Amino acid sequence: MRSSILFTSCLLSLIERSFSLTLTSGQRISSRMRKNQNHQDTRRGPKSFFDLRAIEQWGEENGLKEHHLKTIYKVVMTSYSCDRPSRHEESQVLQDKLRALSFPQACIPNLLSEFGYTCTIRNIQQSQGGAKFGIQLANGKFVESVLIRHERNNGDVRYTVCVSSQVGCAKKCSFCATGTMGLIGQLSSAEILEQIHLLQQYVKHKNLPGKIRNVVFMGMGEPLDNYDAVHESIRGITHQCLFGLKAKKVTVSTVGSSAQKIKALADEAPQVCLALSLHSAIQSSREKLIPSAVSISLEELGDALDYHAKKSGRGSMLEYLLINGVNDSNDEVDSLAEFCLKREGNVYVNLIPYNPTLAGDNFGYQTPSDERISDFHDKLKAAGVKALVRWSTQNGRDANGACGQLVLTSIT
Numbered sequence: 001m002r003s004s005i006l007f008t009s010c011l012l013s014l015i016e017r018s019f020s021l022t023l024t025s026g027q028r029i030s031s032r033m034r035k036n037q038n039h040q041d042t043r044r045g046p047k048s049f050f051d052l053r054a055i056e057q058w059g060e061e062n063g064l065k066e067h068h069l070k071t072i073y074k075v076v077m078t079s080y081s082c083d084r085p086s087r088h089e090e091s092q093v094l095q096d097k098l099r100a101l102s103f104p105q106a107c108i109p110n111l112l113s114e115f116g117y118t119c120t121i122r123n124i125q126q127s128q129g130g131a132k133f134g135i136q137l138a139n140g141k142f143v144e145s146v147l148i149r150h151e152r153n154n155g156d157v158r159y160t161v162c163v164s165s166q167v168g169c170a171k172k173c174s175f176c177a178t179g180t181m182g183l184i185g186q187l188s189s190a191e192i193l194e195q196i197h198l199l200q201q202y203v204k205h206k207n208l209p210g211k212i213r214n215v216v217f218m219g220m221g222e223p224l225d226n227y228d229a230v231h232e233s234i235r236g237i238t239h240q241c242l243f244g245l246k247a248k249k250v251t252v253s254t255v256g257s258s259a260q261k262i263k264a265l266a267d268e269a270p271q272v273c274l275a276l277s278l279h280s281a282i283q284s285s286r287e288k289l290i291p292s293a294v295s296i297s298l299e300e301l302g303d304a305l306d307y308h309a310k311k312s313g314r315g316s317m318l319e320y321l322l323i324n325g326v327n328d329s330n331d332e333v334d335s336l337a338e339f340c341l342k343r344e345g346n347v348y349v350n351l352i353p354y355n356p357t358l359a360g361d362n363f364g365y366q367t368p369s370d371e372r373i374s375d376f377h378d379k380l381k382a383a384g385v386k387a388l389v390r391w392s393t394q395n396g397r398d399a400n401g402a403c404g405q406l407v408l409t410s411i412t
């Protein structure tokens with residue numbers, strides 16, 4: 001499973017948000033976007049079709065049975081058009097489909113007045129490794145999602161969807177442009193699910209080969225800071241009448257500032273993969289990269305990882321962003337190896353060469369040379385740690401969509 005994820009770490013967080021402007025102007029535009037986000041926070045509309053609890057409650061209130069809800073989901077999953085029809089046209093399509101499937105006629109007007117699609121694709125930027133989407137939420141705020149294309153040697157194509165769980169982020173990691181925004185809002189479970197649905201419809205609409213096979217919470221935001229919505233969205237991702245993915249095809253990426261939430265995820269969704277963005281196994285160095293790491297020691301973090309590894313039975317996955325002269329020294333390799341070798345079960349380390357971002361530029365961060373990256377990798381392997389260099393995370397540089405590069409900039 002792990003090998004199928006090309007982008008790793010807090011991908012979008014690392015990927016960040018950048019649609020059409022250059023990195024040098026990103027900070028200015030980021031401020032404008034923040035302003036827009038605040039100004040557009042007044043739209044109201046129907047509840048989302050992907051608000052599973054609301055749909056279930058509505059069904060109960062209307063005396064509907066389980067198979068009726070399945071019909072709703074079937075129609076909802078196949079009906080959204082990327083051409084953005086009017087709400088009236090959209091309702092007409094849904095109505096016709098529901099009628100054709102013998103859904104109780106008397107309930108249809110009420111269903112379609114109370115529920116609808118609430119998120120919209122506003123911007124798409126293609127890159128070599130996939131595409132990056134600017135998605136507007138019902139309240140007018142924006143997030144980004146990424147469709148990552150994988151092509152196997154036999155020509156089979158599959159996609160990973162990288163979703164956002166928050167608008168902005170409170171964690172302020174030094175390499176990450178999302179962190180420069182601060183936390184603007186929390187996404188609902190429905191808004192998380194709608195991101196996946198929109199990208200799925202895009203693949204269908206464009207007649208692209210292949211299907212979505214993985215979902216990674218590596219977009220804007222720290223997923224464990226929006227735990228309940230993320231947990232509820234996983235119910236939708238794995239729901240047989242919705243996206244139907246196995247839990248092991250879902251990865252939650254965290255910078256790990258809460259041992260309690262890592263353990264809660266292990267208890268409540270043990271088959272969901274956890275990716276810990278470690279970035280340094282030296283506490284002081286880690287705190288420089290991830291300021292929120294000040295609230296948790298490496299021992300506590302290791303303990304939470306071990307707890308998760310025991311519950312999942314699959315070991316631990318660590319993400320390590322390699323930054324020239326910052327966390328690529330021999331001391332860092334030794335500390336990382338020591339941290340990994342102490343863990344319960346197998347540990348897999350993804351080494352991610354830093355991609356230039358505006359946020360990282362402020363700290364003078366640079367990508368290590370290929371030789372330095374390979375040397376770090378070799379030393380880690382020689383110490384007995386399983387590690388891979390994710391060279392592929394650089395594939396999206398042409399669209400500023402590679403790991404760490406997304407900066408939501410073009411929303412006006």
Ligand code: SF4
Pocket residue numbers: 010012013014169170171172173176177178179180219220221222255
């Ligand atoms: S947790 Fe850190 S890396 Fe992830 S989105 Fe927030 S600021 Fe960025």
